[in-house]
Amino acid sequence: MLVQSSLSEVLKARSELFSRTNWTDPTSQLQNRVKGEDLSKYFVLTESEEIGIRETIRLHVSTTPYYLSLSDPIDPNCPIRRMIVPRSEEAVFSSEESPDPLDEERLSPVRGLTHMYPNRVLLFSNHSCSVYCRHCMRGRKVSSSDERMEKSDLENAFAYIRTHEEIEDVVISGGDPLNLSDSRLEWILSELHSIPHVKICRLGTRNPVTLPFRITEALCKIIETYNDDKLSIFCNTQFNHPKECTKESKEAILRLLKVGVSVGNQSVLLKGINDEEEVMLTLHKKLLEMRVRAYYLYDPELIPGSRGFRTPLARGIEIVEYMRGKIGGMGIPQFVNDLPGGGGKITIAPNWYLGYYPKTRQHAFRSAVTKKIHLSFEPVGSNKESYYPTISDSEWEKFGL
Numbered sequence: 448m449l450v451q452s453s454l455s456e457v458l459k460a461r462s463e464l465f466s467r468t469n470w471t472d473p474t475s476q477l478q479n480r481v482k483g484e485d486l487s488k489y490f491v492l493t494e495s496e497e498i499g500i501r502e503t504i505r506l507h508v509s510t511t512p513y514y515l516s517l518s519d520p521i522d523p524n525c526p527i528r529r530m531i532v533p534r535s536e537e538a539v540f541s542s543e544e545s546p547d548p549l550d551e552e553r554l555s556p557v558r559g560l561t562h563m564y565p566n567r568v569l570l571f572s573n574h575s576c577s578v579y580c581r582h583c584m585r586g587r588k589v590s591s592s593d594e595r596m597e598k599s600d601l602e603n604a605f606a607y608i609r610t611h612e613e614i615e616d617v618v619i620s621g622g623d624p625l626n627l628s629d630s631r632l633e634w635i636l637s638e639l640h641s642i643p644h645v646k647i648c649r650l651g652t653r654n655p656v657t658l659p660f661r662i663t664e665a666l667c668k669i670i671e672t673y674n675d676d677k678l679s680i681f682c683n684t685q686f687n688h689p690k691e692c693t694k695e696s697k698e699a700i701l702r703l704l705k706v707g708v709s710v711g712n713q714s715v716l717l718k719g720i721n722d723e724e725e726v727m728l729t730l731h732k733k734l735l736e737m738r739v740r741a742y743y744l745y746d747p748e749l750i751p752g753s754r755g756f757r758t759p760l761a762r763g764i765e766i767v768e769y770m771r772g773k774i775g776g777m778g779i780p781q782f783v784n785d786l787p788g789g790g791g792k793i794t795i796a797p798n799w800y801l802g803y804y805p806k807t808r809q810h811a812f813r814s815a816v817t818k819k820i821h822l823s824f825e826p827v828g829s830n831k832e833s834y835y836p837t838i839s840d841s842e843w844e845k846f847g848l
């Protein structure tokens with residue numbers, strides 16, 4: 448039953464929740480998660496949010512007290528709140544949307560495993576998360592108990608990897624693999640470690656953002672055991688807004704770095720949350736301060752109810768263009784589109800390269816710093832001149848060089 452709470456009731460409920468949670472204990476954080484209609488006790492809801500909570504059927508609604516504490520109880524435009532609380536747009540589906548826009552199920556030879564690229568696979572280890580992000584592109588998996596991965600499913604997945612010697616790289620995702628117990632995660636890592644041709648393991652987790660206390664010393668010890676000469680373990684996480692870059696998150700990242708796990712960030716470009724140039728620049732500056740390298744900026748997928756989050760494709764290009772020259776290259780994400788229908792990822796970059804002018808053997812570039820056109824010569828005797836888009840005489844003249 449959805450109740451409308453006043454601000455004083457919301458503040459009181461928050462204070463009670465925060466004091467009954469053993470703050471740095473991940474189990475207590477998970478036990479005290481706020482779910483479904485209970486969100487109405489912790490926010491002064493708008494009409495759109497009320498509809499969103501009542502009518503959302505695609506994806507669970509849940510947040511840890513820690514992540515809730517980063518959100519604003521009154522302002523509906525708070526970026527953290529927008530990632531926690533569904534809005535009415537989320538309940539509206541359109542025909543161009545799909546629960547599985549990347550065709551992951553079609554590319555799944557055994558349950559819970561997607562094999563799209565020749566040398567790497569995506570393993571769905573579990574279907575639960577600490578917080579259910581409203582923009583999640585795997586809502587079909589994380590919200591369905593039918594998607595639960597049993598031990599036998601994982602054994603079948605390992606058997607598949609074992610018999611496919613071309614697989615060198617395993618991405619473990621879900622759900623969130625760090626929502627598994629330590630013992631289950633240890634078993635998964637030990638299995639992968641024992642497969643001779645698997646050299647790389649990537650953990651996809653949002654826990655450094657939504658429940659940083661889950662990155663415990665004990666967990667790091669397990670990871671350290673298997674992160675050796677034989678297997679390199681990486682972690683990719685998803686910070687989407689500077690408000691998420693807290694002291695607690697930084698400490699969690701440092702614990703991972705200390706056991707030799709390098710951490711990359713995969714943001715999602717989200718309308719009204721981080722689709723402003725300065726927000727994205729600040730986020731990536733803070734991430735570098737936390738020693739997290741930029742990896743991807745995703746164009747959001749066409750999942751059901753995604754209209755509230757999707758921006759024009761141009762926004763991602765403009766933002767990356769803005770960032771160039773204002774932060775070191777390791778702080779600039781690659782803007783990517785994971786092509787619908789299982790086409791894999793492609794990067795979409797600003798148009799810095801303008802083309803080749805054969806008469807002078809020169810390439811023309813647009814500079815991110817000077818905003819002017821700069822030229823560079825193709826080597827004498829090159830046999831690649833036909834490779835480049837050609838600049839016509841009239842275009843060349845327009846440059847006014």
Ligand code: SF4
Pocket residue numbers: 575576577578579580582583584585586589621622623652653
């Ligand atoms: S943590 Fe990842 S898998 Fe889980 S809801 Fe968020 S985006 Fe989806």
